Amino acid sequence: MKTAKLTLMILFGLSISTLYAQTRTEKDLLGEKQIPDNAYYGVQTARALENFQVSGVTTKFYPDYVKAYAMVKLAAARANADVGRMKKDRLDAIEKACKAVIDGKYHDQFLVDLYQGGAGTSANMNANEVLANIALEMGGHKKGEYKFIEPHDDLNMGQSTNDVYPTAIHVALLLHNDKLIAEAKLLAQSFHKKGDEFNNLLKMGRTEGQDAVPMTIGQEFHAFGFQLDAAIEVLRKTEAYLYEENMGATAIGTGLTATPGYAEKCATRLAEVTGKPMVLAKDLIAATSSMQAFVMYSSAIKNFAVTMSKISSDLIFLASGPRTGIFEINLPPLQPGSSIMPGKVNPVMAELMNEVCYKAIGNDATVAIASRDGLLQLNAYEPVVAIAIMESQALFFKTMPLFRKNCIDGITANKAVVDRYIERSVGIVTALNPVLGYDKTTELAKEALETDKGILELIREKKLLTEDQIKKLLDPATMTGQKQ
Template identity: 45%
Template sequence: MNNQLGLLPTDLCLAIVEACDEIIRGEWHEAFVVDVIQGGAGTSTNMNANEVIANRALEILGHKKGQYKHLHPNTHVNMSQSTNDVCPTALRVTLIIMCRDLIATMVSLQRSLENKAREFQDIIKVGRTQLQDAVPMTLGQEFRAYAIMIAEDICRLDEAKDLVREINLGGTAIGTGLNAPIGYAKLITARLSKLTGIRLKTSANLVEATQDAGAYVQLSGVLKRVAVKLSKICNDLRLLSSGPRCGLGEINLPNMAPGSSIMPGKVNPIIPEVVNQVAFQVIGNDLTITMAAEAGQLELNAMQPIIAYDLFESLSLLQRGIHTLCHKCVRGITANPKRCRELMEKSIGLATALNPVLGYEKSTKIALEALHTGKSIYSLVLEKNLLDKARLDELLSPENMIVQ
């Protein structure tokens, strides 16, 4: 762009482009030595890149490294730019790419959960609230709810990703565009959009965009939301598969590894446990990102490096964790229909269906008596001649109690 505008000689431009292409191919990465967590809002990383590019370009031109009178890292490589617009733009482009990858992985998980919902749609079980028996439902309904939870978060992540498309490139130091040619911001945004295939747009106010970290907070909040709901689903999978004989045992998770160094035959739910831990890390990262965003002062937020580091980590962890959950757990889940039916028929939650006919007080007494005596709701109602068998069969049929 600087060459096109007549600001950068063609020979220097071609050398810089060739050096950049080599870096893109993976060369010279050993020359990038700056730690990602740094002061200066990313200046160290930006200058590390400028110096590597400049020195390699000098070699391409036939000069020695460090002969900056021929091609300078600030004057030529950093021309029309500043750390304060280049680093945020690079961050946002990367975030969009990583969000796309995460969304694709979430779609795979959603589809796998939907497939399980269809597979389990006729398996009746007892629902639970506060870990206590509630009313009948199908295992398919349980898994469909999980699929919908993931689908909702795909939409929220897509919305957050859209906010990140707005960049401040061309604003230079504080957003006023000092040392950049007139119109440079729109021209460079159009060029970058074409190169990346991402519909980037120049912020309406570059001064605001240079200091505002709101889009990062929004994205991190959505990632936390994904993590929280994902962890809740994994908690459920661990509970539903607990046992194998002394727990709920309504589903079976794929056996991924022996679960004990001392107890023979024990198999632990290691994949959901891994994803739980991923969620904890993402939730912690969100707090760091929130504090870093709040710590901005005046025209710049110097804490951007840790924001970038933690957003990248959260996106990467979630993408890998969800992929593992989908392929090594959800797709291999099987159901135990007999166990589901057995627990459902023992549930005192069936008494809820008697409320409209017998009233809440009488239904409660029956439920409590069933609990204390071990008798079923069904047998107690018949024993007390509260309803005839035909009417009771209709009311307590689990199939009639399930609203699809």
């Protein structure tokens, strides 16, 4: 019996000490249940721990998500006090509990699996129960003495999971977005730094995989940086959809059980607590049933993923070789690349970034499908929407510094290779049009292709230009439109 119970405890992510703890009795509409006395959660959380043994990834996996619940509950308590519904002594107790969680304490009590039925009810009740018991204990009471502070009546006053849950996700995504953007900006700066470093290294640009016209490696890397800059701007602008929240909507948006004025006060209080310009949705029924904010923000994450994947794939292509590829740049060698081929080194960091991008793009598809399939006045699939977006944010946040430090910052250019390509490329013939004329340059291009000779090689053979003229024409600033 003990072995079976221990197995369950491990599955639930609970400590072994909890197994032998004293218990207290709590009850809900389904009956009584024994709760470990040292647990801050209550009966509804305990049922969720039994029902949702799915991913092993719980609320506490994302600290900002836990903080978001405390922020929402703090704003709600203050708003209820503002409209005269919550007494000061209970507000003071709830404030202390919420601030403790915001400060990073008690996060180990937020144990519900992120995958859950019930549109997030278990996650909301986990927060209500933990905060209530923290408040009780801080006030000198025992956990479970809910006659003093009750998870439903006090922590969920004028609320429903249907407004708390999406609002907490909004807040969590906003907190995560700040961190995501900070890392993305550092990565963009690394690309721009490489752009400055390689600014005078002339190379051939390519369109559709074919030689086009000259550019510098610096221009190429600055372009990577500017693509990231634009994707970052989209992430920041799309935050506006997350600022709109539905606190006060309660069950379906009609505000049943909420005190008049509470919704407006809650928006104001939430803005104060989060430091974000939170506003009440124009129509609470629409805001409760629609996942539009999540779809829009997820699209911004997808845009970032597509941008990052294109850049990563370009880097893999540019570093291909070393003998039979493009080999214009070197990515830092991090590990042997094969268990069978000696000397092979793979572009592992760029590949890793691509994997994260593919996952984020797939997560966006999950968000779209789950948002579409919510029925009528509530979307029951909000949990998987939250999981998908938060996972994408976390993956990028973890991967970008690795990509920056272990890949981008260590990239070097192969000058001899790009010089050789310039010497032999037919593409530079376009730059000679103003000097030799279109007909002559067309003849040169044709002969170069037929004889496998370089344009410059033919120009020297035919003495069409002096070495001084060639040098001036091949000046990187002149060739790439940077001449002032």
